[in-house]
Amino acid sequence: MKEKLLVIVGPTAVGKTELSIEIAIRFQGEIISGDSMQVYKGMDIGTAKIRPEEMKGIPHYFIDEYEPDYFFTVAEFQQRAIQKITEINQRGHLPIIVGGTGLYIKSVTHHYRFSKDSMNKTYRHQLQEWLKIHGKEALHKRLEEVDPESAKKLHVNDTKRVIRALEVYHTTGKTMSEILKEQQIQTPYHLLMIGLTMDRKKLYDRINRRVDLMVQQGLVEEVQRLLKKGYDETLNSMQGIGYKEIILYLKGKVTLEEAIEMIKQATRRFAKRQLSWFRNMPGIHWFDLTNNTLEEKEKITQKISEWLAGKNLLRKE
Structure with a gap:
């Protein structure tokens, strides 16, 4: 029998974390973070990382595992996530991947093959120095020249x-696009995918409020602490949305107000790209969270739970 796997995707700030906890409680789930940034220690506010008290006792994986100077690749995520899915299934629990990094998630759901033949650390280091x-604009231009399809999907940052x-x-x-097209299109799992969406204006309002809250919670101070520890702006992790803009502010290149607006704009654009990516993934069952009152959220959670219970995953307690 195929191993069971539930995936919950959607744009940033749509409400994936809260809903995933409720689903995990009802279906004996364990959560695998499919976010490429939450794996880093000390990067909490800018990544909207779930706090321990919010986990409600649900095991979470790939959160706070590496220092920010570690180069965490999609190939490593894939390898470790596949192993973790097997372990969770063997315990009789339901593995739930939650996140918004599309390639990370699809690498697991469809077992893309990342051979060692495609890795060249020396050339990678040369590109980092270049x-x-x-x-970054010149770097992105180089990709446009050899792989325009991938360049369209990847933001310059x-x-x-x-x-x-x-x-x-x-x-x-071969281009990354060509290699991905050659991969198998059938999933090796008994896979169910849930997509969460929301009216765009409301989603953007939620993003703007979240960024304001991050600043209130100490985003500037978080970036300062990371810089003092020696994690400079050249690291991939420090190029994440929220971090690179605050670094510009700390270097005196923009005002704090300008940096905040830059974060909001970049996050809105990121959410738009996430939706585009997931809309192109087949097999996702979409649920609209536009009306997110407490009563409506409970209805949506119940609706999703009933849908899952009818799909022969793990029955509710």
Whole structure:
């Protein structure tokens, strides 16, 4: 029998974390973070990382596992997540991947093969040094020239994945897009996927309020602490939304108000890209959270629970 797997996706700030906890409680779930940034220690406010008291006793994985100078790749995420899914199934529990990093999630649900032949650490280091000299826009332009399809999917600020796509092309002679198209389209799991969506204006309002809250909670101070520890702006982790903008403020290049607005704009654009990515993934069952009053959220949670119970995953207690 295929191993069971539930995936909950959607744009940032839509409400994935809260709903995933409720589903995990009802279906004996354990949660695997599918967010590429929450794996880093000390990067809590800017990543909207779940706090221990919010977990309600549900096991969570791939949160606070590495220092910010660690290069966490999609290939490593895939390998470790596949192993964790097996372990959770063997315990008789339901593995639930929750997140918004589309490639991370699809690498697991469809077992993309990341061969060692596509890895070249020397060339990767050369690109990282080239980036410091020429900048992220020039780096993204290099990707546009060899793999325009991947370049469209990757934001100019996502330098880690831009470098990875260039590394794949340099090492294999094939673009990342070509390699992904060659991969199997059938999932090896008894897989169910839930997508959460919301009216765009309301989602953007939630994003703006979340950014304001992050600043109130001490985002500037968090970035200052990371910089004092020696984690500088050249690290992939420090290029994350919220961190690079605050660094610009701390360096005196923009005002705090300008940095906050830059974070809001970048996050809104990121949410739009997330929705586009997930809309192109087949098999996702979508639920609209636009009306997110307490009563309506309880109705949606119950509706999702009934849908899952009828899909032969794990029955509710």
